Amino acid sequence: MTDPAPLFYGVYSLLTVVIYAYLGWRIGQRPLTSGIRLPGFQFSLVWYSLAALQSIAALESLWAAVALPPLALVLTLFHLETLIACVLIWALVSYLIFLFTGRSYLWPISIIYAGSYVVLQYLIEASGPYTVTLTYGAVGLAARSVSPGGDFLIGLVALLIVPEMVGAALYFSLFFRTTDRTLRYRIVLVSWALLLWSGVSVTVGGVDDLGPVILTRLVGLLAALMVLVAYFPPLAIQKRLGVGSVESRPIVTGASLAAEGTTDHA
Secondary structure: OOOOHHHHHHHHHHHHHHHHHHHHHHHHOOOOOHHHHHHHHHHHHHHHHHHHHHHHHHHHHHHHOOOOOOHHHHHHHHHHHHHHHHHHHHHHHHHHHHHHHOOOOHHHHHHHHHHHHHHHHHHHHHHOEEEEEEEOOEEEEEEOOOOOOOHHHHHHHHHHHHHHHHHHHHHHHHHHHOOOHHHHHHHHHHHHHHHHHHHHHHHHOOOOOHHHHHHHHHHHHHHHHHHHHHHOOOHHHHHHHOOOOOOOOOOOOHHHHHHHOOOOOO
């Protein structure tokens, strides 16, 4: 009997593509002034990047529902995935730093993650991928050896993941610098969505057991829904909690709160 897991995961991935792409589009429709257009674009890019990653996953899994895709194709797509992942983390870290500081550090962050991408390409090639694997419907690669680097590799992974967790925690700290309902509501949902997503990815993201695999997939979807509800709360939530959507409240930053000295600025 044909394994149904690839088909189920392929369909699930297509569903998340729609949700992530929609979230990216909705966030991109926010009213932004010239000074915050780049950070606003970067946050939209985070969700478009996730949609792109899930599109690749859907393609591979739906292909695997018929037959395992060839190694050359999977390896090519894996290189593409690492590029998209680095762009995603670059955009997210840049956006979170802007939220806390009110400044955009475009070049330093770009150089760091461009370098990380190059190193990742080396580690992929050095590990010697030699065959295609299928784990609970997801297509992957098996390597001949563990990627070299030891502590260096751990440091590289930390560089890719830890800054977004720290940035989300710093963004949450803005909760204590305002009493505005809308700002507090948005800060809590967005910061904890990102912390939950990053935390689960770090702790169980690399485990191949069924439970952790399902958990990481569901948490990614939950985080997207939390951000969507944070920026565009349904009318029922707006009335019950006394909050507004981002269309009436632009991006809030730590610098703007300090400069204005009022809870009415967002």
